[in-house]
Amino acid sequence: MDLIKLTLYYLPLDRFPALADPPRRAFLEMLARRDEMAATDIADHFDISAPAISQHLKALREAGLVIMERRAQQRIYRLNTAAMREIENWAHRLQQQWERRLDSLEAFLKSEEE
Secondary structure (H helix, E strand, O other): OHHHHHHHHHHHHHHHHHHOOHHHHHHHHHHHHHOEEEHHHHHHOOOOOHHHHHHHHHHHHHOOOEEEEEEOOEEEEEEOHHHHHHHHHHHHHHHHHHHHHHHHHHHHHHHHHO
16 A cells, blocks of 8 residues: 555655756757657757756656667657656646645635625
């Protein structure tokens, strides 16, 4: 049971530190639009040093947000849609919890007015 809770509720939280950095979010948005890109093509869109780009991509890879494939001399990155879906599902569950709480509060406040 604890393993299920860990998987359902806490696993996506490990990904949020990687999402905290604006260039990393921009990388993910680019990959979402283009399906896959070489690291050098990603770097061409940013005024960031090559080592910094590499570190950002490494953080995204370690967080499981991107998948890297080596093709000859290139490293090709693509979005890990399963990981993004996990985050989306987690956010949706959280939204549902808050909607229920706010609905309860609204009902309570209406009953107090009567």
